[in-house]
Amino acid sequence: MSEVLSFSESEARFLETYLPIEKKDASKLPFVTLTFATSLDSSLALAPGVRTQLSGAQSKAMTHYLRSRHDAILIGVGTAIADDPGLNCRIDGVGGYGSDGLDGQPRPIIIDPSARWTFNEQSRIFTFAKEGRGRAPYIFTTNSSPPAESVELLQKYGGKYIPLKVDPTDVEHRRLDWKALLERLWQEGHHSVMVEGGASIINSLLEPQNQALIDSVIITIAPRWLGQGGVVVSPKRRTDQSGAVIPASLLQQVRWHQLGEDVVLCGTISP
Ligand SMILES: NC(=O)C1=CN([C@@H]2O[C@H](COP(=O)(O)OP(=O)(O)OC[C@H]3O[C@@H](n4cnc5c(N)ncnc54)[C@H](OP(=O)(O)O)[C@@H]3O)[C@@H](O)[C@H]2O)C=CC1
Numbered sequence: 538m539s540e541v542l543s544f545s546e547s548e549a550r551f552l553e554t555y556l557p558i559e560k561k562d563a564s565k566l567p568f569v570t571l572t573f574a575t576s577l578d579s580s581l582a583l584a585p586g587v588r589t590q591l592s593g594a595q596s597k598a599m600t601h602y603l604r605s606r607h608d609a610i611l612i613g614v615g616t617a618i619a620d621d622p623g624l625n626c627r628i629d630g631v632g633g634y635g636s637d638g639l640d641g642q643p644r645p646i647i648i649d650p651s652a653r654w655t656f657n658e659q660s661r662i663f664t665f666a667k668e669g670r671g672r673a674p675y676i677f678t679t680n681s682s683p684p685a686e687s688v689e690l691l692q693k694y695g696g697k698y699i700p701l702k703v704d705p706t707d708v709e710h711r712r713l714d715w716k717a718l719l720e721r722l723w724q725e726g727h728h729s730v731m732v733e734g735g736a737s738i739i740n741s742l743l744e745p746q747n748q749a750l751i752d753s754v755i756i757t758i759a760p761r762w763l764g765q766g767g768v769v770v771s772p773k774r775r776t777d778q779s780g781a782v783i784p785a786s787l788l789q790q791v792r793w794h795q796l797g798e799d800v801v802l803c804g805t806i807s808p
């Protein structure tokens with residue numbers, strides 16, 4: 538039996554105004570929550586490829602509560618390879634953890650332009666899918682012929698590859714077209730998505746042309762420095778019309794909440 542976490546509705550009260558709502562506009566885009574855990578020096582991990590636990594017990598439980606409140610959970614291929622993540626929700630009472638079916642289990646979404654993530658039945662995400670404790674992933678890729686055995690394994694557990702649209706203004710670097718991806722998620726029936734990381738994915742979403750797609754930000758800050766060489770969230774430098782450097786992004790409607798030794802920062806992106 539894997540771990541079971543709990544996070545009560547009263548503990549979750551401070552999050553309420555930052556959680557997904559059904560959007561009233563006609564955009565047909567999911568509610569996007571940007572959420573990750575960071576060190577004091579803005580690192581997500583000690584070094585590329587190194588799984589690093591930053592969240593304490595209570596903030597980890599909060600992350601799993603957030604997973605239960607979203608239809609999908611999105612990461613980049615760098616994270617899939619580094620972490621072999623489960624990407625399910627292990628909160629007491631959700632599907633597979635005290636109730637039948639997969640209610641409360643988000644759909645894992647992986648951005649893997651080249652289809653370079655190799656996985657098998659023993660990968661944690663598939664272990665959970667096999668046990669009825671999580672869903673198989675949808676993998677966005679520009680690779681038109683991903684490995685046949687990967688396609689087969691995904692199909693077996695209800696996952697799939699989905700063609701990834703690249704930003705038409707940056708085809709050379711194959712940067713993803715976030716709006717097109719989110720529209721596709723909506724069409725797939727996913728009306729809320731939490732973007733967990735890693736750093737490249739977050740930095741890309743925080744670029745000026747993308748950040749308006751973010752509806753809410755919930756960041757766990759752990760009281761430690763990881764040191765140089767970590768995997769750092771730091772979006773591209775931004776300048777105004779005169780060429781002066783300005784902040785890359787600002788939060789508004791800010792709320793700070795302590796959970797154990799960590800602090801959780803909630804906000805929305807300032808337009
Ligand atoms: N503390 C936390 O909350 C979290 C920590 N992490 C940590 O973060 C680290 C991974 O971060 P990182 O190495 O940055 O990897 P990412 O998970 O951000 O994945 C990076 C890859 O995703 C693809 N990608 C990223 N941005 C784009 C884009 N705009 N367009 C198209 N493809 C894109 C690229 O794939 P390709 O190169 O194939 O083109 C790129 O190499 C891991 O160590 C993990 O443990 C991750 C999530 C949360």
Ligand SMILES: Nc1nc(O)c(N)c(N[C@@H]2O[C@H](COP(=O)(O)O)[C@@H](O)[C@H]2O)n1
Pocket residue numbers: 573574588589590591592596597600612616617620621622623624625733734757
């Ligand atoms: N909230 C949070 N805190 C940390 O300290 C982390 N390292 C992460 N990482 C993210 O969670 C994924 C692992 O999830 P599973 O426990 O395997 O389900 C990892 O891949 C990152 O996306 N998050």
